[in-house]
Structure formats: structure tokens, C-alpha cells
Amino acid sequence: DVKVTQSSRYLVKRTGEKVFLECVQDMDHENMFWYRQDPGLGLRLIYFSYDVKMKEKGDIPEGYSVSREKKERFSLILESASTNQTSMYLCASSLFLGGLAGDSHYEQYFGPGTRLTVT
């Protein structure tokens, strides 16, 4: 079974602190993602990565950065945490299920989430 782990289930930080959220997957997946989940807004993509040292901005990258030094690890960094970054953060990795043209797709595997509170 694919396993995606996140370093903390719950985290409380102060405004202005630098925060690191770690995510590790054990299935050699190429792609990894960071989402935040807020009530009434669903999941919103922050950043994703197609390969080591590669990163792409998602829909809401402001205030965040990422690091992917190893294939299995994708870190989300809040350079200076703010109260509006209080949220549930979900990491995912995906398997490319390739096939004939039009038949390929991605299936995402999620970690358990980190509930971050910034006070």
C-alpha cells in the first residue's frame, strides 16, 4: 500500500515564525502536491512538484515556498506565518497510470493532514 506521511498531525505556531511541514511518500511517485483545506472552500492547490528540485505554483502560492531535494520528500515552508494561514494542510503524491492516448490519468494518495494553528 502507498503510504504518505506528514510530520505532524497538529501544530501551533506564533505569528512571524518560520514553519516547516514535511511530507514523505514511500512509493517512488514522481509527483507531489501541497493543498490547504478550509471550510466552504474545499481543497486549494498551493504548490506541486513533478520531479526532484522542480516546483510549480498552484492556485494560492503566496506566503508559501516548497523544497524537493529528494524524490520521496516534499516540504512546505511558511516563511513568516500569519493567522490567515491557519488551516488543514494536506500532502499528496500521485501515480501516473499511463496508457493509450486519452486513457492515462493520475490517482492521488493523500497523507493524514496537518492542522496548523497560527496565533
Place this chain on the structure above:
Amino acid sequence: SQQGEEDPQALSIQEGENATMNCSYKTSINNLQWYRQNSGRGLVHLILIRSNEREKHSGRLRVTLDTSKKSSSLLITASRAADTASYFCASEGSYQKVTFGIGTKLQVIP
């Protein structure tokens, strides 16, 4: 409104009844997936339907896709208390970009 909107946003039914959730999206897609999330946990993939398919079954799950209306529905038959969770649709478009909806919170009352 957002791509991948589900409705209703909340649904409460009795055990044994069927639960139907709908999802709409805005742009053309390669496929549409449904995920489930138990309270405070990560999402788990349930089922995928490709853009050239109209209906797909998996156990008690039935998914339909209407590309002309840009909509999909998820039907859970003979619901159980353990089906209580939030359900999200995720539309995959160009360049493997996946957009999640805001979810439907399903409560199945024993």
C-alpha cells in the same frame, strides 16, 4: 463559482437509503474522480470515470458523467453508518491539472 462544485453541500439520510451527490465543472476534462474524506483525515480515492464514459460502477458506488452538461453524480446505494464522510469530486483537465470541489458532507443516521 468554483470549478468542481458539489451539491448538496450537506446531506443527511437514514441507513439503508441511497445518497446522491452532484458535481459540476467548468472546463473540458480528461477524467473526473471522486474521493472520500473521513473527519479530520486525508482523502481516499474512490472511483474514476473517463471523459468518454457515461456510467461506471464499483460495489455500491455508481458514477455518471454528462460532458454536455459538465456534471457528474455519485450514487451510494444502501448506505451504511460507515459511509458518513465528506465526498469530493476532482476534475482532471489539461496538463494533468486536478481541481477539487468544495465537497458534500454526508451523514448516515443508524
